[in-house]
Amino acid sequence: MDPSEYRPASGEIPTQAGVYRFRDEDRRVLYVGKAKNLRQRLNSYFADPAGLHPRTFRMVHSASSVEWTVVTTEVEALQLEWTWIREFSPRFNVMFRDDKSYPYLAITTQDRVPRVYVTRGKRRQGVTYFGPFGQAWAIRESLDQLLRVFPVRTCTSGVFKRAERSGRPCLLGYIGKCAAPCVGRVSEDEHRDLVRGITDFMSGSTGTMISSRKKEMAAAAADLDYEHAARLRDQIQALETVLAKNAVVLSMNVDxxxxxxxxxxxxxxxxxxxxxxxxxxxxxxxxxxxxxxxxxxxxxxxxxxxxxxxxxxxxxxxxxxxxxxxxxxxxxxxxxxxxxxxxxxxxxxxxxxxxxxxxxxxxxxxxxxxxxxxxxRASDLTTRSEALREVHELLGLDEPPLRIECIDNSHTQGQDVVGSLIVFEDGLPKKRDYRHFSVRGEAARDDTSAMYDVVSRRFSRYLESLASDEPDERFGYRPSLLLVDGGPSQVSAARRALDDLGLAGIAVAGLAKRLEEVWLPGDDYPTVFPRSSEGLYLLQRIRDEAHRFAISFHRKKRAATAKTSALDAIPGLGPARRKALLKQFGSVARIRKASVEDLQAAEGVGAALAATIHEGLKEGAAQDDS
CATH class of the missing domain: 3.30.420.10 (Ribonuclease H-like superfamily/Ribonuclease H)
Structure with a gap:
């Protein structure tokens, strides 16, 4: 939609801090943002849409309305913005996701008899969490040691109630790793003291706990109460074992x-x-x-x-x-x-x-x-299968895209134009089928001409292979989908090249890098994949690999061109003598530093030509410096 159709009047927008929401025609929230000055921020979206960043341009053209909420301070705006981002998951906002499921140590502090346990589940109210921890086994081992010092209940509600009814504790109660509040061995207040101890320890009050137990152990030993001293010794060892699992990284006792x-x-x-x-x-x-x-x-x-x-x-x-x-x-x-x-x-x-x-x-x-x-993500078979299924369905392909080829072109202001062909089979790169193309002449005049040229040359080789008794291992296979790096014009050029060769059955799609839109031939609007789509991720990987491969070849070709470009402008210096000079000196930089006498050491270079070369390179260097 044209943003001017739903743009609010500037005078209607307040100048206070606030949070705004862009919505589409179905009232779905597309973007949530905050601003110190709502009028100033919102006007920036409508003043010159053509000057917006491509992602923002796409957002304002996808929206059909904008609304706002005024708040008192910037901090309130920050909080409200994040609340709405979590609630609506807007398509154009950045959304983080955990890279894996982390274990936490949880304590049900609101329960009558609190419980401690390791969990990966969703957070609940009334539960205190510590972590996250990198490995589940590490926190379980730590918890096992802590229970020797603070024998807190770890059983589920069902086990706890069954023990209350029967009057018999569970196994942990018998072996001393639970204070057994279920059968009254300790009161609820005493059990809460144990819970407070493990909470304080996990919160960082480790030094005080260990030092106080060491003093208590020394006093018990002095009073000849060796049994109590031995228990304290075991507790100190357990606490120090837990600490040993956490590396000291800062000399200061900081949080x-x-x-x-x-x-x-x-x-x-x-x-x-x-x-x-x-x-x-x-x-x-x-x-x-x-x-x-x-x-x-x-x-x-x-x-x-x-x-x-x-x-x-x-x-x-x-x-x-x-x-x-x-x-x-x-x-x-x-x-x-x-x-x-x-x-x-x-x-x-x-x-x-x-x-x-x-x-x-x-x-x-x-x-x-x-x-x-x-x-x-790339190596997981289930993920790859889901990606291929999404590409198959969303692009309406006649067959599953088990072999996808991608073509990309690279150049520097129209010079040294090259093309790359990369191949993915079953969602994985098949690097032995990668190919390079040098684009010359009229084909190098613009991107669409270069795309037509590369596609025509690649599939001409395919047709030649079909007609041959010995199939060409490099070009003898037909892709299920040809992906090109670009938008409607590049897609149209690739489609035209295939049609001219009589290969209308090969599907073509383009992935435009700036907006990450998928274009099909003849469509006025792109096919939009969901943001979290595995299919879009696969197409992005393929497109980026083709881009990387094209760039690497282009750089090599540009370096080779630059190696002799300074010699090309020197009159009387033909290809054979340029080659002789490079063979003699190794590079243009060394040729430029050579004297007239040194230049004559190259085969075919006489005194007059050496002087011309010396003067020509000297003038070229002066022009470069200017």
Whole structure:
């Protein structure tokens, strides 16, 4: 829809801070944003739509209405914006998702007799969570050690009630890993003291607990109460075992969370280390689809809200370290302060010291997390099957796209035009079938001509292979889908080339990089894949691989051209003598440094020509410097 049709009058829009929503014709929320000045921000969407970023341009043309809500402060706007993003999952907002399911240590503090357990499930009210932890086995081993010191109930409600009725505790009660409040061995208040102990320990009060037990053990030994001293010794060993599982990373006894972001062309990964008492107590990661034009500062704001939007106040540390500061640092710090219950939170980027070194480690983990995510996604058979099914159905193909070929062109301002052909079979690259094409003459005048040329040459070889007694292993296979990098004009050129060869049965589609839209021949509008579509992800991978392959060949060709370009303009220097000079000196740079006498060492170069070469290269260097 034309944005001018639903643009509100400027005077109707308030100038206060607020949150706005763009909706489509079906009243679905497409985008949620916040602003210090609603009038100024919303007018920017309508003043010059042609000057908008492509993603924003597409959003305002997909919408049919815009509405807003005024709030008192920027912090309220920040909170309301995030609430609506979680509620509506707007298509044009950045949405993070956990890169894996993390285990937490949970304590049902609101229960009459609280229970401690390890969980990966959805968070519930009335439950205190610690973590997340990198591995489930690590927190289970830690919990096993903690139960030796704080024998808190771990059983389910059904087991607990059955023990109450029967008057007999479960096995953990018999072996001393549960205080057995179900049968009255300890009172509910005494059991809550144990729960408070494990909560304090997980919150970071480790040094005090161990030192107080050491003093108590020494006093018991002095009073000859060796049995009590032995129990305290075992408790100290158990607590120290739990601490040993958490590496000391900071010499200072500080509490902080450290975030780092790693990006590639399609996605971004966020990793966080939760440091308590100078030790890593947990880690977590998210993966997000990278929307073109989204800045690192905007992504920082988004993942901080994701990390702290649904946590208890005690889960927000007094210091948050990031590799790139958010665009709205002041309001983000204020929002974090409110999330922490009014206590101050410092948000900063470490520049030196051990915190900077730990940030570098977190960044390396984010990079590895993204590599692992993409590897698993590409190699998973179920995921690939789902991707191929989506491409088959959404593009209306006559057959499953078991073999997809993609063609991309690369050039520098129309010079050194090259084409690349890459092949994916069953959703995986088949690199032995990759091919390069050099585009020359009239075919190199523009992108559509180059696309027509490369498609024609590739499938002419296919037709030649069909007519031959010995099929061409390089070009003798027919793809189920030909994907081109580009929009309607490139798709039309590829379709025309196939039709001219009598290959109307081969399906063609184009993926436009800037808007990530899939175009089919003759369609006025693109086919839109869902944002989280495995099919779109597969097409993006194929397109990006073709682009990478084309760029690598183009760079080699450009380097080879540049190697002799300076010699081309020298009169009287033909191909044979240029080759002789390069053989003698190795590069144009060395030829340029050679004297007239040195140049004569090359085969076929006399004194007069050597002087011409020396002067010509000297003039060329002066022009380059100017």
């Amino acid at each position: 902080c969370d450290i975030f780092a972001l790693h990006l590639d062309e399609l996605e971004a990964a966020v990793q966080v280390f939760h440091v308590r008492g100078g030790r890593i107590r947990g880690e977590r990661g998210w993966i997000v689809e990278r929307l073109e034009g989204t800045t690192r500062g905007e992504l920082t704001s988004d993942y901080l809200r994701q990390a702290y939007g649904d946590v208890a106040p005690e889960a927000v540390p007094p210091e948050v370290l990031v590799d790139v500061g958010p665009d709205d640092r002041a309001s983000m710090e204020e929002w974090l302060r409110e999330r922490r219950g009014g206590s101050r939170v410092t948000l900063r980027v470490p520049e030196r010291g051990e915190k900077k070194a730990l940030l570098d480690t977190v960044r390396q983990n984010a990079e590895q997390s993204l590599v692992l995510h993409r590897t698993r």
